[in-house]
Amino acid sequence: MKVLLINGSSNKNGCTYTALNEITKILNSEDIETEIIQLGNLPIRDCTGCKYCKNGGNQCIYSDDLINEVIKKASDSDGFIFGSPVYYAHPSGRLLSFLDRLFYAGSSAFSYKPAAAIVSARRAGTTASIDVITKHFTINQMPVISSNYWNMVHGNTPDEVLQDKEGIQTLQTLGRNMAWILKCIDLAKNNGIKHPTPPEKITTNFIR
Numbered sequence: 001m002k003v004l005l006i007n008g009s010s011n012k013n014g015c016t017y018t019a020l021n022e023i024t025k026i027l028n029s030e031d032i033e034t035e036i037i038q039l040g041n042l043p044i045r046d047c048t049g050c051k052y053c054k055n056g057g058n059q060c061i062y063s064d065d066l067i068n069e070v071i072k073k074a075s076d077s078d079g080f081i082f083g084s085p086v087y088y089a090h091p092s093g094r095l096l097s098f099l100d101r102l103f104y105a106g107s108s109a110f111s112y113k114p115a116a117a118i119v120s121a122r123r124a125g126t127t128a129s130i131d132v133i134t135k136h137f138t139i140n141q142m143p144v145i146s147s148n149y150w151n152m153v154h155g156n157t158p159d160e161v162l163q164d165k166e167g168i169q170t171l172q173t174l175g176r177n178m179a180w181i182l183k184c185i186d187l188a189k190n191n192g193i194k195h196p197t198p199p200e201k202i203t204t205n206f207i208r
Contacts, residue, residue: 001078001182002033004070008084008095010041015120016083018158022168023081023118026175032079032182037070039094046097053105060105067098071106079145079182080115081174082133089125091133099136107140112195114181116145116174119152120161126152141198145181147174 005024009016017036024034044065052061060067074080082099084091103110117133119126127150137144151174153167154160162168 003027003079004073004077005036005081007038008092012038015155015158015161016085018161019118019120019153019171020083022171023175026172027179030179032179044094044097047101047104058106060101067101071109074109079113079178083118086119086121086125086129089128091129103136111141114143114145122156145178
């Protein structure tokens with residue numbers, strides 16, 4: 001079993017990475033393979049609504065960033081954790097653009113697989129940011145993994161994040177819960193229990 005962890009910060013080894021790394025330690029101790037993907041500091045374009053992906057085999061038309069690579073990795077992964085710093089009480093713009101294109105083009109690679117959102121902040125805006133990220137999961141029939149508090153750490157530097165003992169414990173609990181759900185899903189698959197078959201989508205327009 002494998003979990004992909006996405007660092008939505010442009011700072012490769014900053015606070016968000018520190019938080020994600022704490023989760024990888026727990027997952028690895030539970031015999032879960034992990035990979036942290038860095039979005040980096042290069043521009044990530046927003047979705048242009050061209051709909052190429054709907055006729056292009058779940059691939060985005062733009063291949064100058066990590067979108068298509070992550071969709072491919074997601075197909076072979078069992079769970080996901082998306083991390084972001086908090087800017088102006090919302091996740092990083094790069095992560096939001098990434099998520100919009102990732103889930104629009106590659107939703108089938110994520111459906112029915114568990115996911116979690118974590119954030120790091122100096123002070124505030126954390127719960128609003130978690131909510132924004134999590135909405136990508138809930139529209140795609142993904143089990144959302146929780147902890148014993150909201151999945152956040154506080155600090156202005158990696159060292160300060162590690163001093164947030166409650167935050168670190170929250171992330172460690174999240175890692176254990178992710179491992180448990182993955183093992184439950186694996187056990188279900190081995191016993192012939194499959195995820196539900198989604199019905200044909202009904203869309204309702206409110207303006208007629």
